[in-house]
Amino acid sequence: MMKKLTIGKLRGLQQIASEDGIFVICAIDHRESFRNMIGGKNPEGVSTAEMTVRKMELCSTLGRYGSAVLLDPIFGAAQCIAGGALPRDAGLLVSIEASGYGGGKENRRTELLNDWGVEKIKRMGASAVKILLYYRPDLKPLAGEQLAIISQVAQDCIEYDIPFLVEPVSYPVGSEISDPEKFAAIKGKLVIQTARDITALPIDVLKAEFPADLRYEKDRSRLIELCRQLDAASRVPWVILSAGVDFETFLQQVEIACQAGASGFLGGRAIWQEVVSLAGAAARVEWLSTVGADRLKRLVEVANRYATPWYRKRGLETHELAEVSEDWYREY
């Protein structure tokens, strides 16, 4: 059984989860990758205004079908609130990292976005802080330096009493770069060890990669087993990310992960990537309101059927998630 929660963290987790404690969250926090998707061969031609309009289309259509949305602080979060695109009862997670990474392709360093931080995320009324962290548990001393960033942000999240969600992302190095099958063969081990390392720190939710590559590993019982190991490695509730796989693959991954102990999903491109190439707002909104909404609803259905409510993963029931002493308001 985990430690009880503080009130701000608990309220935030309640807001980003469904009433039943399942995370069914849509990611719309992409920045340079989103610009590239829209611009194709001419990403520089994509204006900030265009980025924002596209995010508002995604948020106002898909935001109604999940428990929360994840937005970036540059093109999305404030704009979706200001423009009325974020539904009042959708929880809001906001990213804290800078787009891309420092270091080289084989030793990626996460950088925090300048002039931004936990204090501002809390102040704007968001429910949770998210960080994307490039991570290879086997790359020393880089791994430790990356963990130090998590520790630092985690402390800020404790101070401002807001939930902290960490998304570690692995990447190929050396000969794995030109040999995807080789990288796929170690993916499970990487993802599971990463979960162990990251959730030893005081974070609240892990956003995990699927611990296998479905192109190479098709045995369902083996996939379930890997997800169970991931569940055992994670000391906190976890959700599965989509990493831009196609929708049907993501649906499978969500089902397997939730059967193995995940508390839901946090999916982005797998839900909406095809919309980016459609010309005209009307056509895009139509696609998002039909195909996109339908996809999200199917994912929610699967998560609702199989996922573990996040408080259960903490070994607690809904009425015992926090302790409130008679002097709570003084001591808080």
Place this chain on the structure above:
Amino acid sequence: MMKKLTIGKLRGLQQIASEDGIFVICAIDHRESFRNMIGGKNPEGVSTAEMTVRKMELCSTLGRYGSAVLLDPIFGAAQCIAGGALPRDAGLLVSIEASGYGGGKENRRTELLNDWGVEKIKRMGASAVKILLYYRPDLKPLAGEQLAIISQVAQDCIEYDIPFLVEPVSYPVGSEISDPEKFAAIKGKLVIQTARDITALPIDVLKAEFPADLRYEKDRSRLIELCRQLDAASRVPWVILSAGVDFETFLQQVEIACQAGASGFLGGRAIWQEVVSLAGAAARVEWLSTVGADRLKRLVEVANRYATPWYRKRGLETHELAEVSEDWYREY
């Protein structure tokens, strides 16, 4: 047209209002008055645990039918979150004042609760700060001192970017004390001048008394006229409070106020006061889930039919409530 909003204030207002911008809020922030209601002749016999249980009964049943609930920081707010009694999509307002008042019965001074404040209200994940302020515009220099408290809290709310709702409450002095009709005769003037004074300060929502006493003033067109004057006096969106009148009276007041420009209601005892005397949690929950819920639904219906969405009162449409520059995240 009013000034645009900052993002935290806007998100908070969106959370305490309905999707349509109407405030349909249930007040459960009573403290000593609540203890007296429960305890009757023996209020000292009412334990803190009992107070909390009663608040959780109210919150978990009525919290589903409005847009938000107002809770106190001693017995209610943290406990309702911790106990799972506060629905995830109900906005949360929390009181900042101490119960009762300093000074005498005829020169009431509002006091802030010690060891509590805007920073903690924001940190716990609430959507808005509420203050009850005893106020007589004609009592100088006390009125100015009371306004100074509002200015001070308003500054904190700006700093933490959270909406600020002010509930000024008038009271009889001198010969008005023994002559309710005399007090009733000046009530309209008091409430309207109070609205003018209070909303000159940087607050976000006014929680106003009904500007007449329905026992003495029954002419509907006169009541509408008084509420129109109140609407003209208030520079910010306003809601009508219940002050423990019986339910049917409150329903009438909400209808009249909303027809005259109010953005909804913030009602407490008129909705649930009879439940206090029922013995046994099961009987109380049954009453709240039927009679209480039905009352709240009828109020919501009336508000939805007649009320002015809060952003309209600000002279703005939903998509233009805040300005977000390209450098918003840096400047915020």
